[in-house]
Amino acid sequence: MSWKAIDRNQAVVDADAPPLLSEGVREKILSYTHRYETKRAALLPALHLVQNTLGHVSWQAMVEIAALLDIQPSDVFDTLTFYTHFWTHPKGEKVITVCRSLSCEVLGGAAVLDALKARLGIEEHGTSSDGQYSLVTEECLAGCDHAPCMLINEKLHKNVKLDDLERILADGDNDRVDMPRSDLFDAPPVAESKQPASATEDDSRTTDD
Amino acid sequence: MKNVGVDGSTTLKVYESRGGYVAARKALAMDTNAVVEEVKKANLRGRGGAGFPAGVKWGFLPKDRTTTLLCVNADESEPPTFCNRVLMEHDPHQLIEGTIIAAYATRSQVAYIYMRGEFHEQFHVLQKAIDEAYEAGYLGKKVLGTDYALECYIHRGAGAYVCGEETGLIESLEGKRGQPRIKPPFPAIEGLFRRPTVVNNVETLSCLPHIMERGADWFTGIGPPHSAGPKLFCVSGPVNKPGCYEAAMDITVRELIERDDMGGGMLSGRKVKAVFPGGLSMGVLTVDELDMKMDFEDPRNYSLLGLGTAAAVVVDDATDIRLVLRNVARFYGTESCGQCTQCREGTSWMQRIAQRIESGAGRMEDLDLLLETARNMGMMPGLSICGLSDGATYPIETIVKKFRPELEAAIRSQPAGQVEAVLQAAN
CATH class of the missing domain: 3.40.50.11540 (NADH-ubiquinone oxidoreductase 51kDa subunit)
Incomplete structure (x- = not known):
């Protein structure tokens, strides 16, 4: 959960600004409302739609969505801030989401994240200066059988290797579905160097018996 | 199916x-x-x-x-x-x-x-x-x-x-x-x-x-009477064939990892160190406990919460258990919705303690502190609104209890003065 404070000395939304949402988007949002008993229930689909169209959900977009759904702008804000996939400020053209859950981390997910940070010169949640890339991390992407994996916008890249990153960044659409397993596991991961010298409580048994 | x-x-x-x-x-x-x-x-x-x-x-x-x-x-x-x-x-x-x-x-x-x-x-x-x-x-x-x-x-x-x-x-x-x-x-x-x-x-x-x-x-007719029907089992981590396999609920964790038509054994000759057999929230098994049956009842005999989602993640012997502890604690720290106090505070404190242990500034008493935090977070019904806090305590508790010697050894091998330095920097 997150708390965000608004600077109340500045007007957040310009009342005279032309409408941000196009007629088509408005109609589509209203068409969602027929699926549910309350208008508010169409909020998540509406936020998805607006973010896909505009790239982010700005203050003005929130006000306009609220008017469409007969709720307060604060209700929209309340819901929006709960979910990690919506953002109120612009992000890069390509949003790279690196999985950081256990399967991916054991198989080298952290190395992928570090390589991306170095390559793009940004930290987590940062956006590169040319506005091309944003880097975020996320809990399990449910691609554990192809770890390590990451999303670039809507495309799931599986079995990511370090020397593969350039290719993925250059052409986000290339189909890598049948990639061989990542070799990152056998590369010396950062975590391994921290391994204490003492033995674990029991490693006399192998998995082969 | x-x-x-x-x-x-x-x-x-x-x-x-x-x-x-x-x-x-x-x-x-x-x-x-x-x-x-x-x-x-x-x-x-x-x-x-x-x-x-x-x-x-x-x-x-x-x-x-x-x-x-x-x-x-x-x-x-x-x-x-x-x-x-x-x-x-x-x-x-x-x-x-x-x-x-x-x-x-x-x-x-x-x-x-x-x-x-x-x-x-x-x-x-x-x-x-x-x-x-x-x-x-x-x-x-x-x-x-x-x-x-x-x-x-x-x-x-x-x-x-x-x-x-x-x-x-x-x-x-x-x-x-x-x-x-x-x-x-x-x-x-x-x-x-x-x-x-x-x-x-x-x-x-x-x-x-x-x-x-x-x-x-x-x-x-498929599987044991209390856990009828086929079930999908996921296995991931450093095994040869990670994936989703269907079986009756009488297979063991070992079978899931080693059978040729399933996990296919460990990658590059590594050994199993720990397995989370049912998704993170259910808790962890050591290499000695791989004969646990993947049904709805048997996991309780291994002090796990239950079968969960039957998705096993294998951790190999080269991975530091402190990394696992931190990863798990971080997950619940980020995902707690923040409604119930003991879950919101408990998960985020466990995350901070685990991070400190991983960074090489752990204290022996941290392990008991983790256990105590976990114990107070929702092992009693009615303490929290949903099951997330229970789900957060089981993995932390089982990791600390079952891998205590390794954690203690890791803490003991830390360079002297590190703990004081980190704590001083934090204050």
């Missing part, structure tokens, strides 16, 4: 050519109560994690209800689970058929499929399948030519673990923050839009066509 791997398995044509929608036709010709009875008889326990019998859940609906809603829980957010993803990606019509049967049995008018926001390709596959089903008249005003009407919509989440909890899911569907509700009233009495609501997992619903087609006896 599945058409995974068949060419064009996502299309209606292929699905029907392989016997699809026969079960739904059969079910729709039956009385709704008869369908519920059949599912009860099959002892179909929920595949989502809690293992609650689906038929019994349907039985909680008030008899005099006018409106019923069905929610399909496709918010598979427990790491490292991906069996629902496989089902939706490769066999969307099986899910739709299961949804039709469940909706008919519960007399639901609308089915909402709540799908997690991370699924993009799966969303398009399933949406296409639903469109096909509408076109063929399998959904809509006259389902399969009968007078039964059912609408089916996909509702996409946006990245919140707690929305996989059924009341959290309902709140999220209503366009609110996905914070679980206090129960009772249970969703069966007052759920989505304050209507009687049934929430079932994707895998549970995908079992229904097979129960209807082959009968409850066929279903109970």
Whole structure:
């Protein structure tokens, strides 16, 4: 959960600004409302739609969505801030989401994240200066059988290797579905160097018996 | 049980050519109560994690209800689970058929499929399948030519673990923050839009066509009596063949990792150090405990919470247990919804302690501190609104208890003065 404070000395939304949402988007949002008993229930689909169209959900977009759904702008804000996939400020053209859950981390997910940070010169949640890339991390992407994996916008890249990153960044659409397993596991991961010298409580048994 | 791997398995044509929608036709010709009875008889326990019998859940609906809603829980957010993803990606019509049967049995008018926001390709596959089903008249005003009407919509989440909890899911569907509700009233009495609501997992619903087609006896004939029917098991981590495998619930964790038609043994000759057999929340097993049976009952004998999602993640012997501890603690620290104090504070403190241990500034008393925090977080029923805090305590507690010697050795081998330096920097 997150708390965000608004600077109340500045007007957040310009009342005279032309409408941000196009007629088509408005109609589509209203068409969602027929699926549910309350208008508010169409909020998540509406936020998805607006973010896909505009790239982010700005203050003005929130006000306009609220008017469409007969709720307060604060209700929209309340819901929006709960979910990690919506953002109120612009992000890069390509949003790279690196999985950081256990399967991916054991198989080298952290190395992928570090390589991306170095390559793009940004930290987590940062956006590169040319506005091309944003880097975020996320809990399990449910691609554990192809770890390590990451999303670039809507495309799931599986079995990511370090020397593969350039290719993925250059052409986000290339189909890598049948990639061989990542070799990152056998590369010396950062975590391994921290391994204490003492033995674990029991490693006399192998998995082969 | 599945058409995974068949060419064009996502299309209606292929699905029907392989016997699809026969079960739904059969079910729709039956009385709704008869369908519920059949599912009860099959002892179909929920595949989502809690293992609650689906038929019994349907039985909680008030008899005099006018409106019923069905929610399909496709918010598979427990790491490292991906069996629902496989089902939706490769066999969307099986899910739709299961949804039709469940909706008919519960007399639901609308089915909402709540799908997690991370699924993009799966969303398009399933949406296409639903469109096909509408076109063929399998959904809509006259389902399969009968007078039964059912609408089916996909509702996409946006990245919140707690929305996989059924009341959290309902709140999220209503366009609110996905914070679980206090129960009772249970969703069966007052759920989505304050209507009687049934929430079932994707895998549970995908079992229904097979129960209807082959009968409850066929279903109970598979696996041990208390854990009837086939189940999808996921295995990931450094094994040779990570993936999703179907089996009866009498296999052991060792079989899942080593059998050639399953995990296929460990990668590059590594050894198993630890296994989370049922998703992170269920707790951890050591290498000595691999003979645990993957059913709904046996995990409790190994001080685990339950079977969970039956998704095993293997940790190899070269991975530091402190990394595992930190990763797990971080997950719950980020995903706690913040409603209940002991969960919000407990998870974030456990995350900070685990981070400090990993960074090489652990103290011996931290291990007891972790245990104490975990103990106070929800091991007693009624302390918190949902199960997330229980889910957070089990892995932390089992890691600390079962790997204590290793953690202690790691803390002992830290360079002197490190702890003081870190604590001083923090203050």
